[in-house]
Amino acid sequence: MNRRELLAFAAALPALTCAGRLIAAPRSPARFLLVFLRGGYDCVNLLVPYSSPYYYEARPRIAIARPQAGSASGAVALDADWALAAAVRESIGPLYERGEAAFIPFAGTDDVSRSHFETQDSLELGQPIAGARDFRSGFLSRLAAVLNGAAPIAFTDSLPLVFRGNTEIPNISLKALGKPAFDARQADILQAMYAGHHLRAAVADGLELRQEVARTMEDEMLAANRGAVTTKGFELEAARIGHLMREQYNLGFVDVGGWDTHVNEGGAQGPLATNLENLGRGLRTFADTLGAEWKNTVVVVVSEFGRTFRENGNAGTDHGHGSVYWVLGGSLKGGRVAGAQQRVTAATLFQDRDYPVLNDYRAVLAGLFRRLWGLSPSPLERVFPSTEPTDLGLV
Amino acid sequence: MPIEPQITPSAPRHLLVALTIVAATALAACAPQAVRPAAATTAVAAPWLERLTYGLNSSTLAEYQRLGRAAYLDAQLADRPAPLPEAVERQIDGLEITRAEPARLLEDVNAEYKRINAMPDGPDKEQARKALNERGNRLAYEAARRHLLRAIYSPAQLREQMDWFWLNHFSVHLYKANVRWLVADYDEHAIRPHVFGRFRELLMATLTHPAMLQYLDNAQNAGGHVNENYARELMELHTLGVDGGYTQADVQALARILTGVGINAGAAPKLKAEWQPLYRRAGAFEFNPARHDFGEKRFLGQTFEGRGYAEVERAVELLVHQPACARFVSRRIALYFVSDDPPPQLVERMAKTFQATDGDIGAVLRTMLSSPEFEASLGAKFKDPTHYVVASLRLAYDGRTIVNTHPIVNWLNALGEPLWGRQTPDGYPLTEAGWASSGQISRRFEIAKAIANGSAGLFEPEDGSGGAAGGFPQLASRVYYDAFEPRLSAPTRQALERATSQVEWNTFLLASPEFNYR
Numbered sequence: 001m002n003r004r005e006l007l008a009f010a011a012a013l014p015a016l017t018c019a020g021r022l023i024a025a026p027r028s029p030a031r032f033l034l035v036f037l038r039g040g041y042d043c044v045n046l047l048v049p050y051s052s053p054y055y056y057e058a059r060p061r062i063a064i065a066r067p068q069a070g071s072a073s074g075a076v077a078l079d080a081d082w083a084l085a086a087a088v089r090e091s092i093g094p095l096y097e098r099g100e101a102a103f104i105p106f107a108g109t110d111d112v113s114r115s116h117f118e119t120q121d122s123l124e125l126g127q128p129i130a131g132a133r134d135f136r137s138g139f140l141s142r143l144a145a146v147l148n149g150a151a152p153i154a155f156t157d158s159l160p161l162v163f164r165g166n167t168e169i170p171n172i173s174l175k176a177l178g179k180p181a182f183d184a185r186q187a188d189i190l191q192a193m194y195a196g197h198h199l200r201a202a203v204a205d206g207l208e209l210r211q212e213v214a215r216t217m218e219d220e221m222l223a224a225n226r227g228a229v230t231t232k233g234f235e236l237e238a239a240r241i242g243h244l245m246r247e248q249y250n251l252g253f254v255d256v257g258g259w260d261t262h263v264n265e266g267g268a269q270g271p272l273a274t275n276l277e278n279l280g281r282g283l284r285t286f287a288d289t290l291g292a293e294w295k296n297t298v299v300v301v302v303s304e305f306g307r308t309f310r311e312n313g314n315a316g317t318d319h320g321h322g323s324v325y326w327v328l329g330g331s332l333k334g335g336r337v338a339g340a341q342q343r344v345t346a347a348t349l350f351q352d353r354d355y356p357v358l359n360d361y362r363a364v365l366a367g368l369f370r371r372l373w374g375l376s377p378s379p380l381e382r383v384f385p386s387t388e389p390t391d392l393g394l395v
Numbered sequence: 396m397p398i399e400p401q402i403t404p405s406a407p408r409h410l411l412v413a414l415t416i417v418a419a420t421a422l423a424a425c426a427p428q429a430v431r432p433a434a435a436t437t438a439v440a441a442p443w444l445e446r447l448t449y450g451l452n453s454s455t456l457a458e459y460q461r462l463g464r465a466a467y468l469d470a471q472l473a474d475r476p477a478p479l480p481e482a483v484e485r486q487i488d489g490l491e492i493t494r495a496e497p498a499r500l501l502e503d504v505n506a507e508y509k510r511i512n513a514m515p516d517g518p519d520k521e522q523a524r525k526a527l528n529e530r531g532n533r534l535a536y537e538a539a540r541r542h543l544l545r546a547i548y549s550p551a552q553l554r555e556q557m558d559w560f561w562l563n564h565f566s567v568h569l570y571k572a573n574v575r576w577l578v579a580d581y582d583e584h585a586i587r588p589h590v591f592g593r594f595r596e597l598l599m600a601t602l603t604h605p606a607m608l609q610y611l612d613n614a615q616n617a618g619g620h621v622n623e624n625y626a627r628e629l630m631e632l633h634t635l636g637v638d639g640g641y642t643q644a645d646v647q648a649l650a651r652i653l654t655g656v657g658i659n660a661g662a663a664p665k666l667k668a669e670w671q672p673l674y675r676r677a678g679a680f681e682f683n684p685a686r687h688d689f690g691e692k693r694f695l696g697q698t699f700e701g702r703g704y705a706e707v708e709r710a711v712e713l714l715v716h717q718p719a720c721a722r723f724v725s726r727r728i729a730l731y732f733v734s735d736d737p738p739p740q741l742v743e744r745m746a747k748t749f750q751a752t753d754g755d756i757g758a759v760l761r762t763m764l765s766s767p768e769f770e771a772s773l774g775a776k777f778k779d780p781t782h783y784v785v786a787s788l789r790l791a792y793d794g795r796t797i798v799n800t801h802p803i804v805n806w807l808n809a810l811g812e813p814l815w816g817r818q819t820p821d822g823y824p825l826t827e828a829g830w831a832s833s834g835q836i837s838r839r840f841e842i843a844k845a846i847a848n849g850s851a852g853l854f855e856p857e858d859g860s861g862g863a864a865g866g867f868p869q870l871a872s873r874v875y876y877d878a879f880e881p882r883l884s885a886p887t888r889q890a891l892e893r894a895t896s897q898v899e900w901n902t903f904l905l906a907s908p909e910f911n912y913r
Contacts, residue, residue, distance in 0.1 A: 115624075117818055132637055135821065158811040159832045171834035181841040186899070190840060190906055193890045197908050199831055206837030264516065315516070 028149065029296040030372045031245055033252040033286070034140060034162070035326075037279070037303035038120065039259035042272055042317050043324035043355070044309060046088070047103050047337070051081040052344040058310040062267045062317075074268070078103075081344075082337050087273040088280030095287065095328060102334030102394055105341060106358035107325040108305060112351075114319040116260070119304040124162035126362055128386045139362075139383055141165025143369060144251055146379035152251040155241050162253055168202060172209045174240040180210045187211065212248065213240065238282035242289025245297070256282075259303065263314040283328060294330035298372060298395060300365065301326035306355045309344075320354025325361070327368070327394050338392045339364065363390040371395040434877040436460060441878040442773040445913045446732065447471060447764070448552035450786025451878050452793040458550065468764060472757050474591045477551035482796040483544050492537045492579035497605060498679040500576045501660035504531070531575040538579035539814045540800040546785045547797065553760070557590040558582070559781060560731050562814070565601040565633060566822035567610040569815040577606035578815045594724060594754035595715045598633065602711065603680040605658045611820060614657040616650060618688035626650035628820045634714045636723035641695065648694040652706045655687030673703040682707070721749035725759060727825070732763060733772045735826040741768040774882075776913050777827035780810035783839065786913070787846045787905050790875070791868035792853065802851035806842045811835065840906045847901030870901045883909055 049055050050066045064085055067077040075083040076093055082103070084093060095101040110129050111122040122129060126139025140162045144150040154163045154171040163169045182190065187207040194203040234256055245252050258275055265272040283301070287294050302325050307317035327334060340358035342348050350356035366380050366389035380389060437456055443464070448455055459467050479487070487493060507527050514520040542562075546555045562582060569575045585604040589597035601607045608614045611625035626649035631637050659681035666674055666685055675682035682704040689701030695713055699706050714720055725745035729737035741763065748755075748762040763769055778786060784806050788797065797803070807813045811830075817823050824830065845851055849867035883891070887907040894900035904910060 117820075121819065154834075156834075157809075157838075158835060168832065171832050172837070173834070181844050186902075189890045189893050189903060193886050193903065193907050195886050199836065199908070202831055202833045202836050205833035206835075206840070209833060210837050 028147070028250070028373060029293070031250045031252075031290075031293065031297040032369075032372065033241070033245060033254070033297070033299045035279075035283070035299060035301040036120075036123075036160075036162075036253070036255040037259050037301065038116070038255050038257045039261075039303070040116065040119075040305045040307055040319055041259035041275075041303045041323070042261055042265060042307045043105070043303070043322075044306070044317075045265070045267065045272055046085050046276055047078075047105055047324045048075055048083040048085060049081060049344040050075065050077070050083045054345050055309075058346075059267075060311070061315045062265055062270075062311050064268050078337055081341075085273065085276060086268055087276035091277070091280035091284040092326075092328075095284070096335055099335035100287070100328060100330060100332050102327045102332060102336055102338045102392075104325045104327065104339040104359050104364060104392070105337060106322045106355055107302075107339065107361055107364060108322045108355075108357040108359075109361055110357065111305075112321060114305060114321065116304060116319070121161060123302065123304055123361065124160060126162075126365075126384055135161065136164050136166075138162035138164045139365075140251065140253055141167070141169065142383045144169065146375065146382055147251070147373055150251050151249045153244065153249040153253075155237070155244075155252060155254040160253060160255065170205045170209060172206075172213065174213065174237045174244075177213060177240075180214045182207065182210070184211075212244065234278050234282035235285050238286040239289050242286040245286075246290050246293050261307070262312070262316040262318060265316045283326075287328065287330070290330070296330065298327065298329035298332070298368065300368070301328075302361060308354050309349050321350050322355030322357045325359075325364070329395065331395065333394055338394060339390075359390065360387070362387040364392065367391040368395060437877040438881045440464065441882065443770075444878075445786075446769075446773055446776070449546055449556060449782060450789040450913070451874055452789040453872075453874050454550065454794075455552065455789075456874060456878065468761075471551065471553040472591065472761060472764075473551075474757060477549055477554070479545065480548055480796065483548045486544060486796075486798065487541050490537045490541060492534055492541065492583075495534065495579065496678070497577055497580040498660055500534075501573060501605065501658070501679050504573055504576055505660055531573070535569050535575040535578050535815065536804065538582055539804050541579070542582060542814055543785070543800050543803050544797070546781070547788050554590055556731075557756075557760075558587055560728070561586045561590055561597060563817075563822040563825075564727060565597075565607065566817050566820055567606045567815060568818050568820075569813075570818075572609045574606050574610055574815070577604070577609070580604075581606040589756075591757035591760070592755075594720075594749070594756055595711060597756070598711060598715065599708075601633070602629070602656070602707070603677065605660075605679040608656065608658050608680070613653055616654050616656070617686040618651075618654045621647070621650050621654060621688070623647065623650040626653055629653075630714070632821055634723065635717055635719045636726075639717065639719035639723060644693070645695055648692040648699070649710060651688045651690070651692050652694060652699060652710050655683045655685070655703070656707060657681055657683060657686065659683070675704050715754055716750075718746070718750065721746035721754070724754075725749055725763075728759065729763060730825040732760075732776075733769055734776065735828070738768045741766055774912055777831055778911055778913050779823065779825070779830050780807055780812035780839070782913060783911065784810070784842065784846075786910070787843070788853075790872070791846055791849075791870055791901070791905075793872060793874060795854070797853045799853055799855050799857050801857065802845075802853055806845065809838055810842060839911075840902075843905035844898075844902045847905055848898045867898050867901065869897070870904050871897075875904070879904070879909065883907070 044055070045062065045064055048064045056063050064075050067075045067083045074086050076089050077083045078096065084096065092101050109119060109122050111119045113119060121133070124138050125133055125135070127133055127137070138161045140152065141164055144152040145165065145167065152163065152169045154160055154169060155174050156171055157173045159169060159171050191204050191207060194200045237254070241252060241254060256279060261272050264270070283299060286299065290297050303323050306320040306323040308320045312318055342358065362384040366384045366387050369375055369383065370380055370389050371391070372395050437460070440459055441451060444451055444455060444459055462470060504527070511520060511523045511527065514523065542558070546559065549555050565586070567574050567578065567581060569578060581604050585600040586597070589600055611628055612622045613625035616622040616625065623646055627646045630639060630641050630646065630649065635641055658679050659676065660679045663674065663676060664683055664685060670684040673684040684703050687703055691701060692699040694710055697713065699709065722742060726737055726742045729742055729745065733741065744766065745759050745762050748759050752758040784803060788803070804813065808816070812823055847867065847870070855861070887909055890903045890907065891900055894903055
């Protein structure tokens with residue numbers, strides 16, 4: 001499809017938009033994106049506990065070297081204890097310096113199964129760990145239900161658990177996009193077949209989203225024409241997400257895979273560093289794409305669990321417990337390592353294996369949501385039942 | 396929304412003329428006297444047949460016309476294999492999974508893992524690991540290929556749907572541990588023989604299959620190192636349902652009862668003399684008394700003395716005779732076949748049949764299929780991706796043998812319902828809410844277009860030996876005119892009239908509400 005066709009396509013949009021429900025403008029300017037690193041990323045090699053001699057002892061092959069004062073490469077010291085891996089130095093480093101990024105170590109769930117599926121489910125459901133789970137109620141869906149003017153969307157193939165609930169939430173994967181399968185006339189005919197049908201809104205949303213995405217692709221082409229670097233992978237996906245969240249949506253979810261580094265994960269370079277670099281670049285692109293709206297936006301990066309503190313026999317790491325969450329945002333009071341912390345020694349490992357969880361993710365997110373949207377206790381209780389919010393003062 | 400009749404000069408008229416010719420040709424090919432009455436029967440029976448099968452095609456309609464409804468239902472419920480078309484059977488005969496033994500496979504895989512782990516780190520080791528995984532993936536692909544060919548071409552359409560249903564009820568995930576090597580056997584020997592049989596035997600076949608034991612970790616469940624994963628799902632997802640009246644203490648007791656139920660693809664363990672009579676082995680399944688917790692347990696209100704595998708059989712017996720099990724399983728079947736909200740009185744009658752027949756699945760199905768509730772529900776069940784894709788192919792390529800199933804597997808991946816692709820043990824959703832999100836619907840329309848334009852390569856052999864070019868399918872077939880056309884709504888008719896090409900017409904038909912429900 002050439003540019004002229006794309007433009008003609010975009011011109012046909014307003015008529016289509018009237019048929020769907022996407023026109024409702026968000027009432028609060030706040031935007032929130034949850035990024036889920038599926039597989040349990042090795043947080044210890046992102047936020048490096050460089051003041052801990054035990055870190056270097058436990059990871060003879062994969063530890064990241066101590067930051068060098070005045071060096072423009074390598075890990076960068078954030079404070080006297082923590083350093084940020086070089087992999088995200090260029091992308092996230094400047095955000096951190098501006099106070100637009102923070103890290104919360106020892107964060108996670110109280111699910112100690114160390115099973116990917118179990119713990120991912122626990123995290124997405126956000127329900128108290130004891131008691132029956134309701135698989136039709138994810139915490140972002142509950143958040144969408146209590147917000148005034150929520151415009152939620154999942155940037156995934158199917159609706160993730162975190163967005164399951166009573167109201168219909170649109171979803172679209174932005175990973176690999178061909179050109180839209182239907183032109184405006186065909187989309188119109190397809191919608192007309194569902195005119196009196198209960199799926200009318202879902203059909204309209206689905207077809208419109210594809211067209212909206214087509215417009216994003218037009219922007220990509222324009223950017224390319226101005227000589228911008230060609231983006232790919234998560235960076236490209238993040239640019240598309242940024243566009244949609246700037247224009248239409250205020251509550252988003254995306255997942256990124258490839259973090260289950262049991263074997264040869266590498267240190268300052270290697271598979272994990274490459275993944276982190278791509279992630280960091282993508283998140284930075286997301287921030288840049290939001291433009292003026294970045295100041296209203298908060299991104300939280302989570303993962304189901306951390307990994308073993310000691311490297312294993314295959315120069316990798318196995319399933320662990322506590323993780324390090326990232327918080328990014330244009331108006332963040334960041335530039336610090338936030339939340340409850342403790343010294344990193346052999347004796348303070350959880351079950352002699354991994355990081356403990358000192359910052360329960362539900363408490364942390366509840367505290368964040370309370371600030372971001374001014375939520376009172378009763379809606380917060382609906383989002384995260386039986387949770388006392390922790391206020392880290394980040395927003 | 397009012398539909399403005401679109402004035403597009405000439406194109407629709409051309410199409411109508413073309414369709415009329417197609418229809419006339421189709422009709423002319425049949426005996427003139429037989430056609431109209433049969434067509435009338437077909438239009439009436441179509442909704443019923445669409446629910447009983449994966450979707451209509453000419454051989455299904457012919458069989459129905461030959462047998463009538465009662466005998467057709469009997470034939471569908473008959474617990475005997477139905478022959479596949481020869482060209483399909485030949486494809487399945489040629490697959491490696493047709494000859495592979497799971498115990499042998501596991502032995503090979505374990506030996507290969509051992510060899511790879513002993514290799515020095517480096518590209519060779521990575522290469523070997525990759526090759527092993529690729530071989531496992533190929534076997535899992537073959538299993539999907541066989542399953543899909545049967546779904547599309549077997550005359551035993553109810554059996555094929557039940558095969559999918561039970562695979563989903565006892566769901567396993569391909570990418571956990573060695574499951575990919577085992578799914579072909581799991582389908583063929585744990586599920587298929589029991590789809591219309593006794594629920595207890597079906598349950599035992601899954602309980603003793605290495606795919607399930609690996610997927611839900613019971614292979615690691617041993618005295619002193621109890622893993623509750625399988626015990627919990629066995630009650631929550633397989634038999635009683637989450638509100639089935641059991642407690643956390645029952646989960647723990649069942650987990651202890653299940654200790655020692657595991658996998659062994661190698662030599663039998665050396666056991667103390669008193670344990671040797673308690674040892675069980677069948678293929679890669681093993682009950683190892685040395686790993687069993689022989690302490691006393693209280694399970695569902697009963698005391699279990701430490702007796703080894705006999706405890707497992709007794710626990711299963713107890714589970715399948717719980718009224719909650721009859722209700723839970725009946726409701727799941729009704730969810731799949733009747734409604735997203737099955738009428739409680741129907742579920743109750745099905746559960747009564749379940750209890751009266753010692754869990755005879757065929758009898759439970761007959762209760763359901765002969766009920767007025769089933770009749771009243773026709774046409775209102777949203778097709779899950781498997782039903783959607785299989786129904787589309789049955790209509791689009793009626794009578795032609797697909798030789799390349801990669802596009803079909805890709806479509807199911809794209810729609811989020813690949814075989815053995817569900818990570819969580821709860822199986823894929825059986826209701827519309829799980830499949831009708833906006834993103835899923837627009838993706839489905841894209842797949843409709845891919846099926847409609849015939850360019851996916853379904854007729855190009857997988858070995859790359861070339862073959863017939865596709866060309867787009869003729870969905871405006873006699874089956875369409877007899878079974879679909881009379882039931883189309885006005886908006887769908889108007890949409891079809893606005894089509895400017897056969898491919899577009901095909902796409903609109905496959906995207907229509909009528910085609911997306913069964």
